[in-house]
Amino acid sequence: MNSYLVVCERAEDGGWGAFLPDIDGVVALGRTREEVEDGMHVALGAYLDWLKERGETAPAPSSCEVGFIAA
Template sequence: MSTYAVIIERAEDGGFGAWSPDLPGVVALADTEDAVLDEMRAAVEFHLDGLREDGLPVPHPSTVAATVITPAA
């Protein structure tokens, strides 16, 4: 099983967007962080299923770690 990094960003309207550096074009939008993660999970699974059905290679995750850094004030 592969694990893909997902970046979540807050939109100016207060909603959230998500994308994965390893899966260009796979994105999700929602009103909450939990909802955008649910949408992104479904989008990733849909994309990977489509690649497999079309006989195309499934990209291997390249991101090995992610963290959040809070700079000192």
């Protein structure tokens, strides 16, 4: 099973959004981080099912390292 990097961002209104840098168009929105993470599982699952129905394979996840820089 592949693991994809998910970027979760907090919006100015307090909600959350998430996207996958490796897969354009797979996004999720929610009121909490937990809600947006659950939504991302659903969105990614739907996308992977769609690819399978078309006989296509999922893109390989990129390798990356995550770091934080204090400002």
